[in-house]
Amino acid sequence: MAGQLLEIENVGKRFGGFAALDGINLTVAQGERVGLIGPNGSGKSTLVNCLCGTLTNETGTVQFDGYPMNGLAAHQRTHRGMARSFQLPRPFGSLTVAENLRIPLLYTVNARAHTGIKTHAHTHLNHAQLEARCAELLGLVGLANKANKLPRDLTQVEMRKIELARAMATDPKLLIADESMAGLSQSEVEDIVGLLIKLNERGITIILIEHIMRAVMSFSQRLVVLVSGKKIADGKPGDVVNNPQVIGAYLGE
Amino acid sequence: MDPSVALFLNALVAGLLIGGFYAAVTVGISISFGILDIVNIAHPAFIILGSYIAYIVNQTFGLDPILTSIIVLPAFYLLGSVVYQIYYVSFEQHGQDALRGLAFFFGLLFVTEVILILVFGVDYRYVQASYIDATYRMGTFAIPMRMLVPCLLSLLMVALLQMFLTRTFLGRAIMAVSQDQLALRLMAVNPVRIKRIAFAISIATASVAGAFLIVIQPVEPSVGREYIGRVFAICVLGGLQSLPGTVIAAMIIGVVESMTSTYYGPSWAPAVSFGFLLITLAFRPAGLLGR
Amino acid sequence: MRTPFFFIIALVVGAAVFGVALWKGGDYTFYAGYVVLQFIVLATAWNILGGYCGYVNFGSAAFFAVGAYCSVALHKFDPTKPLELCLSVWIPFTEIGFRACSTLNVSFLSPIFPLPIPALIVFGGLISGIVGLGMGYLTLRLRGAFFAIATLALAVVLQTMVVNWDYVGGSRGAYIIRPSELTFAGIKLGYIQYLFLIMMLLSVIALTLARLIERSRLGYGFATIRDDELAAEACGVPTLRLKLIATTISGMLMGMAGAPFPYYIGYLEPGTAFGLSYGVNSIAMPMIGGTTSWVGPLVGALIVATLQQWVTVTISSEWGVLIVGLLLIFFVIIAPKGVVGLVQATRRRFKTGEH
Numbered sequence: 001m002a003g004q005l006l007e008i009e010n011v012g013k014r015f016g017g018f019a020a021l022d023g024i025n026l027t028v029a030q031g032e033r034v035g036l037i038g039p040n041g042s043g044k045s046t047l048v049n050c051l052c053g054t055l056t057n058e059t060g061t062v063q064f065d066g067y068p069m070n071g072l073a074a075h076q077r078t079h080r081g082m083a084r085s086f087q088l089p090r091p092f093g094s095l096t097v098a099e100n101l102r103i104p105l106l107y108t109v110n111a112r113a114h115t116g117i118k119t120h121a122h123t124h125l126n127h128a129q130l131e132a133r134c135a136e137l138l139g140l141v142g143l144a145n146k147a148n149k150l151p152r153d154l155t156q157v158e159m160r161k162i163e164l165a166r167a168m169a170t171d172p173k174l175l176i177a178d179e180s181m182a183g184l185s186q187s188e189v190e191d192i193v194g195l196l197i198k199l200n201e202r203g204i205t206i207i208l209i210e211h212i213m214r215a216v217m218s219f220s221q222r223l224v225v226l227v228s229g230k231k232i233a234d235g236k237p238g239d240v241v242n243n244p245q246v247i248g249a250y251l252g253e
Numbered sequence: 254m255d256p257s258v259a260l261f262l263n264a265l266v267a268g269l270l271i272g273g274f275y276a277a278v279t280v281g282i283s284i285s286f287g288i289l290d291i292v293n294i295a296h297p298a299f300i301i302l303g304s305y306i307a308y309i310v311n312q313t314f315g316l317d318p319i320l321t322s323i324i325v326l327p328a329f330y331l332l333g334s335v336v337y338q339i340y341y342v343s344f345e346q347h348g349q350d351a352l353r354g355l356a357f358f359f360g361l362l363f364v365t366e367v368i369l370i371l372v373f374g375v376d377y378r379y380v381q382a383s384y385i386d387a388t389y390r391m392g393t394f395a396i397p398m399r400m401l402v403p404c405l406l407s408l409l410m411v412a413l414l415q416m417f418l419t420r421t422f423l424g425r426a427i428m429a430v431s432q433d434q435l436a437l438r439l440m441a442v443n444p445v446r447i448k449r450i451a452f453a454i455s456i457a458t459a460s461v462a463g464a465f466l467i468v469i470q471p472v473e474p475s476v477g478r479e480y481i482g483r484v485f486a487i488c489v490l491g492g493l494q495s496l497p498g499t500v501i502a503a504m505i506i507g508v509v510e511s512m513t514s515t516y517y518g519p520s521w522a523p524a525v526s527f528g529f530l531l532i533t534l535a536f537r538p539a540g541l542l543g544r
Numbered sequence: 545m546r547t548p549f550f551f552i553i554a555l556v557v558g559a560a561v562f563g564v565a566l567w568k569g570g571d572y573t574f575y576a577g578y579v580v581l582q583f584i585v586l587a588t589a590w591n592i593l594g595g596y597c598g599y600v601n602f603g604s605a606a607f608f609a610v611g612a613y614c615s616v617a618l619h620k621f622d623p624t625k626p627l628e629l630c631l632s633v634w635i636p637f638t639e640i641g642f643r644a645c646s647t648l649n650v651s652f653l654s655p656i657f658p659l660p661i662p663a664l665i666v667f668g669g670l671i672s673g674i675v676g677l678g679m680g681y682l683t684l685r686l687r688g689a690f691f692a693i694a695t696l697a698l699a700v701v702l703q704t705m706v707v708n709w710d711y712v713g714g715s716r717g718a719y720i721i722r723p724s725e726l727t728f729a730g731i732k733l734g735y736i737q738y739l740f741l742i743m744m745l746l747s748v749i750a751l752t753l754a755r756l757i758e759r760s761r762l763g764y765g766f767a768t769i770r771d772d773e774l775a776a777e778a779c780g781v782p783t784l785r786l787k788l789i790a791t792t793i794s795g796m797l798m799g800m801a802g803a804p805f806p807y808y809i810g811y812l813e814p815g816t817a818f819g820l821s822y823g824v825n826s827i828a829m830p831m832i833g834g835t836t837s838w839v840g841p842l843v844g845a846l847i848v849a850t851l852q853q854w855v856t857v858t859i860s861s862e863w864g865v866l867i868v869g870l871l872l873i874f875f876v877i878i879a880p881k882g883v884v885g886l887v888q889a890t891r892r893r894f895k896t897g898e899h
Contacts, residue, residue: 073782074774086775092772094770102764103768104780108779356600356828482697486697489693528701535686
């Protein structure tokens with residue numbers, strides 16, 4: 001299928017006897033903004049982890065950018081252009097903010113030049129180019145003045161922004177943002193949504209996993225609902241939230 | 254009976270007896286490492302400390318070593334509380350740096366060992382009790398009482414601990430402390446207090462295990478190091494927090510070691526438990542009997 | 545500072561220390577100094593895995609002993625005798641087994657034997673590097689305490705193998721007869737001075753390597769492993785591969801530190817080579833000095849090893865171990881960043897005080 005960036009087919013994952021994911025099918029087109037919602041324990045995080053290679057799915061296949069992802073380690077998927085941010089920010093605590101951004105530049109952008117992954121037309125960044133790119137990314141998320149701070153000196157919202165900037169530093173085709181806004185204030189949420197939309201306008205496909213419905217509704221072009229490891233709805237946000245099955249799943253909780 | 258069969262059966266029985274004793278040595282680790290997630294690699298040093306206390310009391314008052322160890326249980330319990338408090342305040346409270354906690358216990362191990370060397374020297378020490386030289390014979394079997402008594406008492410101790418952990422409120426709280434601290438807080442139970450009690454109990458078992466050790470064999474301060482790998486091998490093999498699993502794993506290690514030293518020579522025996530441990534960790538980190 | 549420049553400065557400092565020792569010190573200075581230098585290498589090696597990557601290795605003694613026993617084996621090796629290559633397969637607990645042997649004439653190797661110490665160091669480093677790589681593979685998915693315990697287990701397995709290896713003396717140990725002096729570039733040099741010089745060079749190499757790693761892409765990768773492996777993978781860091789690199793380099797340096805040891809001690813037995821002091825010291829020194837940079841292990845080794853040498857001479861070696869143990873406990877509780885951290889904090893306080 002032309003234009004499809006991500007194709008998930010029949011992906012399943014069990015923990016012991018519990019089916020965390022049960023035959024998920026999902027395709028995401030190049031440049032789309034997809035919201036993924038579902039009650040707690042519906043399998044959203046498991047799906048993210050299976051996509052990113054942190055967990056291995058027992059059944060089904062994931063195709064990304066035309067390549068099968070099964071069997072690839074997490075870092076190899078990152079090299080192919082799949083980036084994620086974590087539900088709870090996980091900065092490298094002993095490195096400064098700028099150094100945090102330097103890691104993906106060194107290990108993904110520059111690694112592409114060596115390993116010959118042809119998906120990105122990149123050459124090796126030299127020292128000055130690395131510095132410039134770090135500054136550019138910090139500017140993008142509005143944290144240029146925090147470059148030399150350690151992560152423990154940042155506020156919650158700044159941590160989230162660093163998390164996004166670090167994912168962006170891998171120069172991804174797809175960004176999976178796992179609950180980037182939990183625990184933030186209204187204005188901070190709008191701040192992050194604005195940032196995500198800005199990134200999308202630069203051509204990056206984004207899957208947003210989120211609980212805050214206002215954010216999801218203002219962000220998504222398409223909404224996918226997971227309940228108990230199954231996909232129960234997939235379509236325009238307005239239609240999906242009025243879907244009786246979805247209302248039932250949320251109210252019946 | 255065919256001599257080779259007799260040899261085999263004797264090796265098997267010896268292995269089961271020593272395995273029973275290994276259960277007593279490991280049960281403290283199963284509580285501290287398995288349940289509480291505190292990597293107390295100094296545990297064998299506390300066991301040797303127990304051996305030496307049993308030795309002193311036995312030498313001065315002629316008291317039975319195992320009885321002594323039960324009398325000094327409160328002192329070991331107190332020692333355990335103190336060690337946990339230091340560990341908690343210095344490492345656990347900040348919720349990070351398990352690496353330094355590990356180094357802390359590593360330091361404790363060597364400090365304890367060296368203090369024992371400075372006080373008692375490196376000579377082997379042994380105790381006297383009526384049953385130490387007795388042997389129970391049955392046909393070609395010879396069961397030395399110095400092995401049988403620790404084995405049976407050790408199984409009794411593990412059984413009592415298992416009953417405590419599964420049947421009492423405090424015991425259940427200990428089992429829950431590593432998994433669901435929130436639930437404990439909701440029940441108005443202070444997890445730190447529960448962990449301190451559990452860790453203190455784990456150290457208290459070292460007193461008894463130490464007495465068993467010196468009944469079984471003469472002891473010198475660095476004997477403890479042989480047990481580091483063995484106890485962790487048994488603990489991991491037994492699936493970390495299960496006491497019945499610990500007993501079974503202890504028996505397995507005991508038998509395999511006994512067989513190895515009977516058929517290959519005693520110098521290969523130490524490699525057995527460590528080899529087992531390496532292989533288990535590499536291929537089945539959850540343990541043989543684990544999830 | 546560029547690496548070659550740093551290397552040259554370190555060499556100059558090393559040469560200066562050697563010169564002062566020749567001028568002012570006696571043989572004892574060299575005997576004690578050798579031990580201090582050896583611990584600089586060991587502590588630096590430990591820190592590459594332990595400090596940079598956050599993986600605690602309790603089995604330093606094993607790698608050290610691998611290096612030492614490689615030297616013993618090569619020392620005993622006699623190329624004029626045909627080499628016997630044997631393959632034996634035994635089925636456990638049965639009497640069934642088979643053994644096939646063939647001989648190989650290796651007399652062409654005679655001119656290069658006995659090997660000089662630098663060659664032994666290279667060989668010992670190679671073998672212990674391979675052991676490190678093997679350990680890395682075995683423990684690839686282990687973290688924290690499990691990794692630490694596995695390294696301890698590895699040490700005991702290796703020790704048991706050496707105890708049962710008759711060729712290098714087994715549990716009885718092996719004597720190494722060394723010349724009392726040798727001519728080096730036309731200059732007559734006592735053997736202990738020669739060993740000291742070699743260990744000095746090795747320390748310079750180890751420190752330069754550690755410093756190079758710290759400032760390179762590899763060093764950043766190691767730091768991400770220490771901080772958060774999951775996030776590191778998400779940033780594209782191949783954590784498993786980096787871990788293997790770290791275990792290999794660390795094991796290699798430890799083996800190199802051990803290779804000249806039989807020549808230093810003259811009589812090597814498994815209890816000495818696998819001795820407790822290597823395990824404790826190689827952890828304690830970086831922890832006391834500070835684990836985040838190459839300076840820490842250097843400072844830690846200088847302080848602790850010197851103190852230990854002094855205590856061993858004035859009181860006893862047990863007191864030496866006791867003091868290291870107590871210092872280790874003290875530092876992990878009170879000053880988790882070590883001496884280097886304390887110095888940095890003090891300097892910062894002075895700076896803010898001035899304003």
